Amino acid sequence: MVVGQDYTNHRVCRQRHASPGKSGSRPRHLRYTTQYRRPRPGPGAGYPYLRSLPPAMPASSPFANPAPDTGLLRAELAAARAALAEAQARATYYQQLFEQQHRAVLIIGNGCYTDCNGTALRLLGLSRRDQLLGQPVGSFSMPVQPDGRPTPARIAEVLDQVRRLGWGRFAWLGRRHTGEEFWEDVVVTCIREAGQELFHVSWEDTSDRPPRAGSSYESENRLQLALAATHSGVWISHLTAGYTYCDQRARALLGAAEAICPHEALLPLLHPDDLPRLRAAFRQARRERQPFDVEFRVQHPTEGLRYLMAMGQVQFDAQQRPVRITGLLRDITDRQRTRLELIRKSELLEQMLRHLPLILGRFDRQGRILELVGAGLRHLHTTDNEGVGRQAGYLMQDMQEPIAQVLTGQHVRFVARGQVQGQPVYLQCFGFFDESQQCGVIFSINATESELSKERLRTEKEFSERLLNHSLDAIAACDQHGSVTAWNHIMERLSGVPASTMLGQQLPEFPVFAGDTAQGAALRSILSGQNTPHYNVPFHCHNQDCEANLLPLPMPEGSAYGVLVVIRDVTQRNQLAAEATRLQLRRQQEILSAVLEAQEAERRRIAEGLHNGVGQLLYAAKLSLPAGPEVQATRAVLEEAIRATRTISFELTPGVLADFGLKTALEELFKRIPHQHLPVQLHILNLPPRLPAPVEMAAYRIVQELLNNMLKHARATTALVRVAYRNQALHLAVHDNGVGFEPATGPQPGLGLPSIRNRVELLQGTLQLTSRPGQGTTVQITIPDTPAPEG
Known part of the structure; x- marks a missing residue:
């Protein structure tokens, strides 16, 4: 028996095929397009079950009139010939309908195929009728149908239903001559003619055709979408027959070659260590008559070791004997590997806490300690969880303020200083608030030795700087007013001015420290009160390459600083290092380029996972909801989640940038900005259709990062972004009227400037940042469309 799925084109006129006892009636599943009389067909014409109809009555019949009138006989003969011609034409018409309709047609009699049309041969992959007739x-059906019943039993049930009702319609799992399985939608009509029972079978292959809305297969399609989204397959194990049916996905997950396999053929695919657990789960499900789910491994022929989950339930017959197990098979390889990786990381963290001077503390919203563990507690003379229930920070009062910041949701990084039993203790700490557990977390490492070492180094450094007065470098010093207080003999030789002349003179007025030089600007910044040393300031003097180190010198007043200047001749060193520097710069640019490329690749991978994984799961969940107002809210939440997933995917990997260029990508980016929070204007001038891909990507990421910083930190009310192309370079200008900051010394949380600088430097561009507290921020960037050649 052969079956299919589409019902739309089954339109055939068959008045002669009415069921016995319903003369002249039409089967309800047939639709008529034209009404015809019912002439008696001639011999050999039309359907095979019409070929046995008798011809028109001959003139020599004993029932003819004994003395017919010649004219009347001629008229009757002409009428009979016309009726015969009409019957032959009608029989030819029905034969053409039988042969030419797009649905396959089979005639079944005495349990065999007795006739078929060409469409049936084509869909079954046959070339001759004798390959089908008599079978x-x-x-041409699969041995087992999807409901788990053998095909012969299912056929008997279907034919019995058709005998009782006159017709039937159902789905079937067929098999072509090549062994390929396919889905069919079948319409069967029972025909009784001259005491003979025939079955007219009309079917269609619908394996690759999407179901019509509202059809009985729409739910099946949704189920298949859900199975595909969750990487699941269907399997049916027939316990009495000893074989298992697997759909295409289940076969792909197991690595099985056949849809129907004996149980023994599947055992080599299963990991031997997991067989006892599988058998125990099946036995328990049979004994307790409860659904089961069990995880196991398979040795996939092509993909190696895979982790699967089998879910299902044992089914029983009328005598309460187990007959089959029906269930789903799901691929959990990625989840299992992630879980194992988390276990490994947890074990690693536990080992670190046991053997390294680390401390892990967790505390609730009231600041009470929930957990306090780690080998670093030994330096604080306490043990694991000894302080549970007490206020966090009781060991070191220096931690109270950072703990309060953590409880407000901030990330903190700080060094806690205190004393334990009269000894100084330093803890390098990092803290954050764990939303999932609703607790604060601070991870600390005992940095006492390193901090004490730093203090010793600072002391030694100050002592060393004083010793520079006796070094071979050129050394000069001035007080807080700029008057020269020291001028060694190397400085005399370098400058050509004796110490007797320079002592008491203004050092900022010396030509080497003119205001338009880097060393002059550094000198004036220290004299103005900025306690910031300036190291290795390069300059050129008397055909020599020099470097100046300018160090603040605390004055006795305590609030002012003089300046210690150390100058050395680095001409030869610069010449030797020039080549090495050039090679190192090239290497650094290559590494930076690889890092940025890896970041973009990771963003694309995450975006694809969100779009193809989470997005599809949400969409499948939405489709699985029944219609009705009671789930309207759930549907709205799912739609919002789908939109959020798409937005995150777009922000991670803007496909519009690669497809349409920088201008379109920026316009699309600005459409996604919540303008009710920050009105932003975008001006694009003379931008060519396309720029080199690295330039477009860098410009897009820079604008994206700066806009994110505005929304998060600037507290601006207006912002302006200008993008222009001139003189073979791309010019970006981003301005906001936010709170601003001090670029030289002020904190810059979350600005992302290192990432922006790296991108600009990689493309050999320039970046200028202008900002003042309360006066907003302006960032100007220039990127050449073709990087300059390396010297």
């Missing part, structure tokens, strides 16, 4: 019913 028993079910020869």
